[in-house]
Amino acid sequence: MRQKTKFIFITGGVLSSLGKGLTSASLAALLKAKGLSVSMQKLDPYLNLDPGTMNPRQHGEVFVTDDGAETDMDLGHYERYLGTPMTRRSSFTAGRIYSQVLAKERRGDYLGGTVQVIPHVTDEVKEAILSMSSHDLDVVLVEVGGTVGDIEGQPFLEALRQLKGEMGKNRCLFLHLTLVPYLSTTGEPKTKPTQHSVKELRSIGIQPDIIVCRSSRPISQDSKTKIALFCDVSKDAVFTAMDVENIYELPIKLHEQGLERKVSSLLRLGRREPDIAPWVDLVKRQASLTESVSIAIVGKYVELIEAYKSLHEALTHGGLAHNARIDFNYINAEDLKSSNLEKYLGQAQGILVPGGFGPRGIEGMILAVGYARRKKTPYFGICLGMQCAVIEFSRHQAGLTKADSEEFKPKSHHRVIFRMTGWYDPNTGLRAQRNPDDDLGGSMRLGSYPCRLTPGTKAREAYGVDLVHERHRHRFEFNPDYINILTKHGLVISGQMPESPLENPDMPSPKLVEVVELANHPWFLGCQFHPEFKSSPMRPHPLFKAFIGAALKNTHAEEKKEPKEPRESKGGKKA
Ligand code: GLN
Numbered sequence: 001m002r003q004k005t006k007f008i009f010i011t012g013g014v015l016s017s018l019g020k021g022l023t024s025a026s027l028a029a030l031l032k033a034k035g036l037s038v039s040m041q042k043l044d045p046y047l048n049l050d051p052g053t054m055n056p057r058q059h060g061e062v063f064v065t066d067d068g069a070e071t072d073m074d075l076g077h078y079e080r081y082l083g084t085p086m087t088r089r090s091s092f093t094a095g096r097i098y099s100q101v102l103a104k105e106r107r108g109d110y111l112g113g114t115v116q117v118i119p120h121v122t123d124e125v126k127e128a129i130l131s132m133s134s135h136d137l138d139v140v141l142v143e144v145g146g147t148v149g150d151i152e153g154q155p156f157l158e159a160l161r162q163l164k165g166e167m168g169k170n171r172c173l174f175l176h177l178t179l180v181p182y183l184s185t186t187g188e189p190k191t192k193p194t195q196h197s198v199k200e201l202r203s204i205g206i207q208p209d210i211i212v213c214r215s216s217r218p219i220s221q222d223s224k225t226k227i228a229l230f231c232d233v234s235k236d237a238v239f240t241a242m243d244v245e246n247i248y249e250l251p252i253k254l255h256e257q258g259l260e261r262k263v264s265s266l267l268r269l270g271r272r273e274p275d276i277a278p279w280v281d282l283v284k285r286q287a288s289l290t291e292s293v294s295i296a297i298v299g300k301y302v303e304l305i306e307a308y309k310s311l312h313e314a315l316t317h318g319g320l321a322h323n324a325r326i327d328f329n330y331i332n333a334e335d336l337k338s339s340n341l342e343k344y345l346g347q348a349q350g351i352l353v354p355g356g357f358g359p360r361g362i363e364g365m366i367l368a369v370g371y372a373r374r375k376k377t378p379y380f381g382i383c384l385g386m387q388c389a390v391i392e393f394s395r396h397q398a399g400l401t402k403a404d405s406e407e408f409k410p411k412s413h414h415r416v417i418f419r420m421t422g423w424y425d426p427n428t429g430l431r432a433q434r435n436p437d438d439d440l441g442g443s444m445r446l447g448s449y450p451c452r453l454t455p456g457t458k459a460r461e462a463y464g465v466d467l468v469h470e471r472h473r474h475r476f477e478f479n480p481d482y483i484n485i486l487t488k489h490g491l492v493i494s495g496q497m498p499e500s501p502l503e504n505p506d507m508p509s510p511k512l513v514e515v516v517e518l519a520n521h522p523w524f525l526g527c528q529f530h531p532e533f534k535s536s537p538m539r540p541h542p543l544f545k546a547f548i549g550a551a552l553k554n555t556h557a558e559e560k561k562e563p564k565e566p567r568e569s570k571g572g573k574k575a
Helices: 020-033 074-082 094-107 117-130 154-167 192-203 221-231 247-256 259-267 277-287 305-320 338-345 362-375 384-397 458-463 480-488 542-553 555-561
Strands: 006-012 038-044 091-093 139-144 172-179 210-215 238-242 291-299 324-332 350-353 379-382 403-405 414-419 422-425 430-433 445-453 467-474 476-478 491-496 513-518 524-527
Touching: 006 020, 006 154, 006 259, 020 038, 020 074, 020 139, 020 172, 020 247, 020 259, 020 277, 038 074, 038 117, 074 305, 091 094, 094 117, 094 154, 117 154, 139 154, 154 172, 172 192, 172 259, 192 210, 192 221, 210 221, 210 259, 221 238, 238 247, 247 259, 247 277, 277 305, 291 305, 291 338, 291 362, 291 542, 305 324, 305 542, 324 542, 338 362, 350 362, 350 384, 350 542, 362 379, 362 384, 379 384, 379 542, 384 403, 384 414, 384 476, 384 480, 384 491, 384 513, 384 524, 414 480, 445 458, 445 513, 458 491, 458 513, 458 524, 458 542, 476 480, 476 513, 480 491, 524 542
Parallel strands: 006 139, 006 172, 038 091, 038 139, 172 210, 210 238, 291 324, 291 350, 350 379, 379 524, 403 414
Antiparallel strands: 414 476, 422 430, 445 467, 445 491, 491 513, 513 524
8 A cells, every 4th residue: 555645845054046846857857767656836935926917028838737827938848858747736836825814814714813924824835735645656756945034935835844743754854956166266166155045945944854055166074064064964964956957867867876875765655666768768868969950930039038948848859859959049039030030040940939918029020920921931830829820811811801819909800819708618618708808817727728739730630639638828819700711821720629529519619710821831840739738859859849840951051051062063063
């Protein structure tokens, strides 16, 4: 019989952005490679209900789960390293915790008591953590966002402190990630910030069991011994998370130092060695890529590449499937004009327009679509990129010169992309309603929906199956009133949400359009969903694999990139 689910609580100190998410995901991957069943959870101390309304230029990508939660981008790392889908329970913000507490207060659940951080908020946090526990899970890694000492993080840490006492020995452990900087003047590693950070943690009543030090260089045994002594952990419980060139090396580096062995002995998780061969193989393949392919990404959040994290990774995975390195060229859509398209896009072997919200940069994206269509450059449009493709096609191939999206021109004469207020939801068997008055979170189609692919299309060919499930995050849709006119002019509808079942004959089924493509083009595809969320290094997503495959064949752009040496004339001189 399985034991109760065990927990690893991961906190961070000194600085943010030390790679806590990657370290957590790497450790999770190692435990999974031991044959354990593992899941993960992220607790974010900020007060937004979820990151859905946060600007990607500030906070990075919003990741979406199958069950439609808008979450922190760390969940993307978790899925890519673990290969298992996360759920709504895998992501809690302080805002969500507080709103649950306040809802209970309004319902009278607290029986007239004064509502306080301890015990009401901390109980809610504990409930959120324990909701992850399940009879078929061996371990859950819980990462607390932010750094120790942040005001907002206090209730989370207090909840963890209480859980430690309630769970008892061998059922949970604390891993603390800190920074060990090097001073160039003395060439020494400095352990003081780590000591201070652990002191801060201990002042809340949490003693770390394991310390992982982020560092640009290997940390000597002397320094590790010093950290162990000052921070009161055993000498074999101090590890280094070295800067790595390739993030998928991290599980191997941590394994080499025995991190999962230490965790396993503290939590009694068995002595079985993890099978890290797939990770070694992956890193080896990444180090020996023989080709390269240049991809232009025309987006609106390009100042912060983190805003496109899953997309960036998915392109890398697609390249890996063809033994090719991606030369990324992120282009700000606002910089594009008809006069400079050749300069910006002429050398791209593939052009991608990713997701986004709001009118800024749209006309630049539409120009990029038109360029890809005319020059036969492989094109991949994702969500907003698909909508731009539909607008461009309507304006320049179907004679609807004023075609637009309701999002950008609400009064446009031809709203080829529009806000659909209701549709049949095959997930629930019910009619789903999108209310124009809903708040920002409530008005979107979120999470996984089925999509039936049209035989004989590029999409069907790429996937190799008829029915797929992909994740959505958008308010606007392809307007079904335009299906006829656009297909008559050559647009191919290659994926649609399945119709309503026969049990509901009265239910109007608008057959939402999910994928469009062009027939007379090497590879031109737009999808309403976000395939990047489901790509992982071990299983590159079929659409990214197909897009990169097509881009690699686009030697036309390649030739422009490196003008070939003039050939010797073959004119029989040797004769
Ligand atoms: N802004 C568009 C919509 O809401 C596209 C969204 C996206 O690209 N994720 O429909």
